[in-house]
Amino acid sequence: MIVSVIRRGGVPTRARLMACVVTIGELLPHLSGLRVERVEIRPEVLLITALTRDDVPRVCPGCGRESGWAHSRYVRRVADEAVGGRAVVIELSVRRLYCENTDCPKVTFAEQVNGLTERYQRRTPALRRLVEAVAVALAGSAGARLLLVLHQALAGTTVLNCLIRIRLPGRAVPRVVGIDAFALLKGHRYATVIVNADTGERNGGTARPALLDRDGLAA
Ligand SMILES: [Zn+2]
Structure with missing residues (x-):
């Protein structure tokens, strides 16, 4: 899809206004592999309707083999990062594909689009990372x-x-730890300090540390 925009030069005069044409894939690179059918600008939402291409195979999450054998289609609504002060919602038609590997435990699987969809997620990876950071x-x-x-x-x-x-x-299992117990209130409350003997990293608690149950640990 082609989008016409007006790009303003350094000085806001009429003579410096320069018209240019960009594709939706240039504005939103994670949509570049899709067929974008409609872009609707609402007061607070930019609604994009798109569908995945029929000729692109996807990797089965069960066995890792590619398949392009379509079973059906359904529509997902995926929220994306805001653009121009508007929330972005992508109504994306995706395929359910057959896995062609007869030994695979999955008969069908839903296709995922890199940079746009994730399993069980209603947000793009970029928006998910933003929400998680906040x-x-x-x-x-x-x-x-x-x-x-x-x-x-x-x-x-x-x-x-x-x-x-x-x-x-994930945290590496310490090779050697030092453990010391002491009284916070003698006869009533005690605590334990655990020190990674290699790095000097400390941890504390009042119960038996779970890390002592790990293999390869010497106390
Ligand atoms: Zn498979």
């Missing part, structure tokens, strides 16, 4: 208020759920 910094209600400024209307509980679903980075 959730990490501000959590529930405060995060929802900041996201509203960014033209993303989410409830505080939704922001909290996004925070809870963020996968924590």
